Amino acid sequence: xxxxxxxxxxxxxxxxxxxxxxxxxxxxxxxxxxxxxxxxxxxxxxxxxxxxxxxxxxxxxxxxxxxxxxxxxxxxxxxxxxxxxxxxxxxxxxxxxxxxxxxxxxxxxxxxxxxxxxxxxxxxxxxxxxxxxxxxxxxxxxxxxxxxxxxxxxxxxxxxxxxxxxxxxxxxxxxxxxxxxxxxxxxxxxxxxxxxxxxxxxxxxxxxxxxxxxxxxxxxxxxxxxxxxxxxxxxxxxxxxxxxxxxxxxxxxxxxxxxxxxxxxxxxxxxxxxxxxxxxxxxxxxxxxxxxxxxxxxxxxxxxxxxxxxxxxxxxxxxxxxxxxxxxxxxxxxxxxxxxxxxxxxxxxxxxxxxx
Numbered sequence: 001x002x003x004x005x006x007x008x009x010x011x012x013x014x015x016x017x018x019x020x021x022x023x024x025x026x027x028x029x030x031x032x033x034x035x036x037x038x039x040x041x042x043x044x045x046x047x048x049x050x051x052x053x054x055x056x057x058x059x060x061x062x063x064x065x066x067x068x069x070x071x072x073x074x075x076x077x078x079x080x081x082x083x084x085x086x087x088x089x090x091x092x093x094x095x096x097x098x099x100x101x102x103x104x105x106x107x108x109x110x111x112x113x114x115x116x117x118x119x120x121x122x123x124x125x126x127x128x129x130x131x132x133x134x135x136x137x138x139x140x141x142x143x144x145x146x147x148x149x150x151x152x153x154x155x156x157x158x159x160x161x162x163x164x165x166x167x168x169x170x171x172x173x174x175x176x177x178x179x180x181x182x183x184x185x186x187x188x189x190x191x192x193x194x195x196x197x198x199x200x201x202x203x204x205x206x207x208x209x210x211x212x213x214x215x216x217x218x219x220x221x222x223x224x225x226x227x228x229x230x231x232x233x234x235x236x237x238x239x240x241x242x243x244x245x246x247x248x249x250x251x252x253x254x255x256x257x258x259x260x261x262x263x264x265x266x267x268x269x270x271x272x273x274x275x276x277x278x279x280x281x282x283x284x285x286x287x288x289x290x291x292x293x294x295x296x297x298x299x300x301x302x303x304x305x306x307x308x309x310x311x312x313x314x315x316x317x318x319x320x321x322x323x324x325x326x327x328x329x330x331x332x333x334x335x336x337x338x339x340x341x342x343x344x345x346x347x348x349x350x351x352x353x354x355x356x
Contacts (some may be wrong), residue, residue, distance in 0.1 A: 053096045064124060073097055073110055078118040085161050088123060088206055089118065092165055096172050098211040100197060104268065105280035108287050110179050116154040118164075125157035149175035165208070166198050173197045182289030185282070186313035187241040192260035201351050211351030212265070215341055219348045221258035223340040234329035238313040262336055269355060270335040278320040291316070 052071040058158040059068035059077055066079035071090045074097075079090065080086050093116065101107040125147070129137040133150065140148045140155070145163075147156035149171045156171070158164055173194040177185065184190065200216040225231050232251070237259050240248070245256040267279040285291045314325055344354035 015137040024038070032181050052090050061119070061124060061128060064120070067189075070113070073114060074115050074116055076116045076118065076232065079120045079124055080118050080158055081120050082158065082161070084206075085158065085164065088161075088165075089116075089168070092168065092208055093172065095208055095210060096169050097176060098198070100173055100176050102162075103210070103212065104276075105198075105283055107283060108180055110176065112179075114152060114175055114179055116168075116175075119155075119157040122157050124314040125155060129155055147171055147264075149178060152179040165200065169200055169210070170194045170198050177286070181200060181286045183286050183291040185286050185291070186238075186316060188238050189261065189282075189316070190262045191242050191257075195257050195261045196264035198261075199351065209351070213348055213353055214351030215261060216345070216348055218258045219340075219345065221252075221254040222262055222336065223345075224339045225252070225255040225258065226336055230255060231333065232256070234263075234332050235262070235325055238317070239311065262339060263332065265339070265353075266335045269353060271331055275321055278317075282316060282320050 001299055054068060054072065055068075055070045057068045059066045060081055061077075066077065067086075069076040069078070069086075071094055074090070074093050076090060076093070078086060078089075080089075097110075098136045101109070107252070117125075117128055119128060122144070126141055129140055132155075133140075136150075140150070145159050147154065147159075147167050149155070152175055154168070154171055154175045155169060156164060159167065171194070174190065177190060185193070190308045195215075195218065196212045197210075198218070199210065199212040201209045201211055201214050203209060230252070232255065237256070240251065240256065242253075242256070245251045264279075267275045269276075280293065317328060318325055323331075338355060341354070347354035
């Protein structure tokens with residue numbers, strides 16, 4: 001979705017701070033490669049704030065004083081009054097970006113700086129979204145808590161440190177793909193990956209480790225649904241966008257997101273990691289703009305099914321994995337059954353796979 005111009009409000013004064021020299025910058029370092037055995041690389045850590053902050057300048061939104069912060073990959077415009085949140089955000093964003101680019105497969109660096117707005121409260125956020133997006137902001141302004149990414153720009157307001165960072169990890173993935181991927185992923189797969197990117201653990205030094213398994217909220221919702229025999233079949237899960245899931249009386253949005261979170265774990269670790277190359281190839285093709293250029297549909301998809309917007313996510317999974325949807329669903333449901341066994345929650349709390 002286009003968010004209009006990416007130009008921020010004008011900065012009010014000259015540059016007043018410049019941080020460390022280029023050899024220390026995280027953008028100069030290549031992301032770690034996935035391990036040859038198919039397992040995830042070691043947890044990505046957020047870098048030190050002093051390394052990633054290149055400049056700070058006064059900035060204002062209307063009559064509200066704030067600051068503009070530049071890092072190797074972001075321009076952050078904020079009126080946030082919590083100094084701890086502001087000081088941790090630059091390194092968090094850079095660390096999350098490194099995680100996006102390395103956790104599954106090596107993905108490209110953004111071609112230009114990405115803009116992030118962190119407002120102190122919802123009224124400011126509402127005015128900013130209306131000013132930037134006009135009537136296109138209506139769909140987002142219905143949210144009472146949260147934020148969004150549109151047109152490669154992120155719009156957040158303070159909902160408490162833990163939730164704000166979780167939101168930034170999730171929406172930051174959307175911002176990254178909007179900025180970098182030449183072909184967008186189908187909505188359910190895009191949302192699945194953003195949910196998988198939420199997992200994190202704060203360190204005593206104020207930084208973060210990015211651990212996709214460390215998501216008790218998604219795990220608990222998944223376990224409750226499994227216990228009630230209320231899991232969605234894969235075909236239904238892949239036919240729903242987040243907006244459709246939230247609007248539906250027949251679908252619990254918490255279960256929808258929990259199953260999307262489990263879906264990415266399944267593609268990475270299910271069947272002994274056999275499907276991980278398929279997900280990696282899909283992401284690389286989306287980044288390159290060749291997501292639909294990998295040959296004709298296989299394993300039972302016809303041309304009509306592949307062209308249907310509601311089945312695009314399913315068609316791509318079938319195409320890239322080479323497996324029919326019923327077989328994928330059966331393996332996926334078995335994977336969830338293994339995932340929610342007694343004792344698994346302690347591993348999730350530690351950010352570890354409960355399957356190893």
